[in-house]
Every structure is written in structure tokens, then in C-alpha cells.
Amino acid sequence: MTVAGGAAAGAPSGLLGPELDWAAAEAAVRSHDEVVLVCHLNPDGDALGSMLAFGLALRQRGSRVLASFPEPFVVPESLRFLPGLELLVPPSQVPAAPGLLVTFDAGSAARLGELAGRVATAGVVVVADHHATNTGFGTIHLIDRQAVATAVVVEELIRRLGVDLDVPIATCLYAALAADSGSFRHAGTTPAAHALASRLLAVGVRSAVVCRELFDSHPFGWHRLLAEVLGRARLEPAEAGGLGLVWSWVSAADLADLDLAADQAESLIDVLRTAREADVAAVLKCYGPVCHVSLRSRGRVDVGAACLAAGGGGHRLAAGFTVEGDRTVAIERVRAVLTAAPRITP
Numbered sequence: 001m002t003v004a005g006g007a008a009a010g011a012p013s014g015l016l017g018p019e020l021d022w023a024a025a026e027a028a029v030r031s032h033d034e035v036v037l038v039c040h041l042n043p044d045g046d047a048l049g050s051m052l053a054f055g056l057a058l059r060q061r062g063s064r065v066l067a068s069f070p071e072p073f074v075v076p077e078s079l080r081f082l083p084g085l086e087l088l089v090p091p092s093q094v095p096a097a098p099g100l101l102v103t104f105d106a107g108s109a110a111r112l113g114e115l116a117g118r119v120a121t122a123g124v125v126v127v128a129d130h131h132a133t134n135t136g137f138g139t140i141h142l143i144d145r146q147a148v149a150t151a152v153v154v155e156e157l158i159r160r161l162g163v164d165l166d167v168p169i170a171t172c173l174y175a176a177l178a179a180d181s182g183s184f185r186h187a188g189t190t191p192a193a194h195a196l197a198s199r200l201l202a203v204g205v206r207s208a209v210v211c212r213e214l215f216d217s218h219p220f221g222w223h224r225l226l227a228e229v230l231g232r233a234r235l236e237p238a239e240a241g242g243l244g245l246v247w248s249w250v251s252a253a254d255l256a257d258l259d260l261a262a263d264q265a266e267s268l269i270d271v272l273r274t275a276r277e278a279d280v281a282a283v284l285k286c287y288g289p290v291c292h293v294s295l296r297s298r299g300r301v302d303v304g305a306a307c308l309a310a311g312g313g314g315h316r317l318a319a320g321f322t323v324e325g326d327r328t329v330a331i332e333r334v335r336a337v338l339t340a341a342p343r344i345t346p
């Protein structure tokens with residue numbers, strides 16, 4: 001199977017209602033005084049940045065706002081500079097049946113961990129997202145499968161609600177945009193993405209500070225971890241149908257030995273994926289009975305479809321899945337789903 005440029009691999013067609021229902025989303029927000037916000041587990045810059053930007057905008061409108069994400073309820077060190085962290089409450093404090101629930105950067109209800117059940121108990125569920133594999137699990141959808149970040153959708157909703165961007169809101173949105181575009185390097189960095197960045201910078205975002213916090217700040221142990229993980233990396237040119245696979249792994253012992261939090265392993269793939277001999281890079285994060293697998297493609301293999309086939313999801317060039325078993329089981333699954341994965345035509 002071949003996926004034409006721009007098409008959303010694995011996009012479900014059974015969505016009830018439009019993918020971008022601005023009017024309904026705006027009406028839902030305007031008719032609720034209290035709004036509960038949730039984003040995907042182990043939040044990244046887009047998940048947390050988009051959610052906090054929206055929370056701050058709602059607070060400006062006078063709404064009561066609660067924001068949360070599933071356990072482990074720990075904000076990654078690289079995101080602790082984000083404005084609006086005071087809106088966060090642990091998942092145990094999220095109301096059992098929120099009147100209005102808004103989800104951020106989650107392609108499926110399962111990505112909300114133990115908060116997934118709130119999708120069924122909430123009165124209205126607005127899904128703000130940009131994943132190719134989004135299942136359309138809300139009652140109102142704001143899904144732009146072409147957008148480089150969920151922040152793109154969130155900024156538009158904030159504008160439609162008539163809230164002016166201030167420095168804290170713009171900083172959250174800029175962090176989300178920079179995080180998911182890999183500092184404006186990845187596919188999806190369109191003129192529109194740069195235009196949004198320009199608007200945010202004009203508000204007064206300190207781009208150098210945001211990017212240093214997001215990308216260029218690690219405890220020294222991270223450098224040791226990087227050396228370890230790169231040292232054990234394997235290049236398998238025959239995998240991914242001959243397009244090549246480069247992969248490595250991280251264990252709980254690696255993190256414990258270096259006294260590192262799990263989020264320090266998230267950026268390793270950004271180094272591994274620069275190996276030009278392999279179209280696909282994989283990092284297996286095996287900390288217990290399951291392995292979390294991150295896949296990245298340099299442009300030829302639809303890893304979003306591959307991860308969907310493995311029970312996960314994501315985007316065409318950046319995706320992930322979780323597999324029960326150790327790293328031997330995980331890498332076999334990676335090889336298998338890559339063999340069957342669709343190619344992307346340039």
C-alpha cells in the first residue's frame with residue numbers, strides 16, 4: 001500500500017459530524033462555567049502546552065478551570081517553565097462526571113489512561129487534536145490531521161472565543177508548536193506554522209528561553225545515558241523492507257543508575273533518527289512488564305500506520321505503541337509491523 005503525500009494513514013472514516021466543528025465547540029465553551037481539561041499520559045510539550053494555553057484563556061474569560069493528566073502525575077522537568085502549571089490537579093481530583101471535558105493531543109480515549117472513563121461520563125466532550133490516527137471519540141471534534149501541533153487548533157479556538165493572546169498563553173502555544181515541529185524542522189512545518197509562530201513571537205514570547213528549556217537542558221546523567229544508548233544501537237539495513245532500521249533500548253536500571261527521571265529518555269530518539277542509513281529509528285523503553293516503543297521515519301515509511309497495526313498510533317513520521325513483554329518481544333513486533341507498513345511516496 002502507498003500513502004500519497006498529505007493523506008492521513010489510518011484515519012477512521014466513521015466520525016459522526018465534522019472533524020472541525022468550530023461553532024459547536026465555541027458554543028459548548030460559552031455555555032459552561034466550569035471546564036475540565038485533560039491531555040495524554042506522559043505529556044509532551046504539545047499536550048501540556050496546548051492544554052495550559054487553553055486553560056489560561058478560559059481563566060481570562062472567567063471560567064473555572066481544572067486541568068489534569070493521568071498518573072504518573074509528574075510534569076517533565078523540561079516543561080516546568082510553562083506558565084499555568086497552577087491549573088493542574090492530580091487525576092484523582094478530576095470530577096467523576098464533568099459537564100464539559102476538553103481533551104488535548106490525545107488520538108484515542110485510551111491515551112487518557114485512568115481518565116479515559118470520563119469520556120463516557122462527561123456531558124460534552126470536545127476533542128482537540130491533530131493525530132492521523134484519531135478515532136473521533138468525542139461528541140464535538142476539533143481535529144486537524146494536517147496540523148503540525150494541537151496548538152494550531154487551540155489558538156484558533158482561543159481566537160474565536162475572543163480572548164487576546166498574552167505572554168503566558170503565547171508561551172504555552174509556542175512551546176507546543178516548537179516541541180511537535182522539532183523546532184520547525186519536521187514535516188508539517190508549513191507557512192501557516194511559521195505564521196502562527198510569528199504571531200506568538202510578536203506577543204512577546206522569549207523563543208530562545210523556551211527552546212533552551214525544551215531541547216537544550218539536561219542533567220549531566222543524560223549525556224551518560226545518551227552514550228550508553230547510542231553505544232548499544234543496532235543498524236539493520238534489511239529491515240523496513242530494505243529501507244533500514246536503527247534501534248536501541250533503555251531499561252529502568254539505566255535510569256536508576258544515573259538517577260534520571262523517565263522523561264529524560266524521550267529525546268534519545270531525536271539523536272538516533274539522524275542515522276541516514278536507516279529510514280526508521282526505534283527506541284524501546286522497557287521499564288516493567290511492558291515496553292513503550294517510539295518510532296520515527298525519515299520520510300519513506302508510514303510509522304503511524306505501523307503503530308496503529310501494533311495497537312498504538314501517532315503521525316505518519318512519528319508514532320508509538322506499547323507492547324507486553326521485554327525488549328526482545330518489542331523489537332520483533334517492530335520488525336514485523338515495519339515489514340507490513342505502507343510506504344510514503346515522495
Ligand code: AMP
Pocket residue numbers: 040105107111131293294295311312313314315318319320321322
Ligand atoms: P512518542 O514516540 O512517545 O514521542 O510519540 C510519538 C507520537 O505517537 C505522539 O504523537 C504520540 O501521541 C503518539 N503515540 C505514542 N505512543 C502511543 C500509543 N501507545 N498509542 C497511541 N499513540 C501513541
Ligand code: MN
Pocket residue numbers: 040044046047105
Ligand atoms: Mn503529544
Ligand code: MN
Pocket residue numbers: 046047105130148149150180
Ligand atoms: Mn501533538
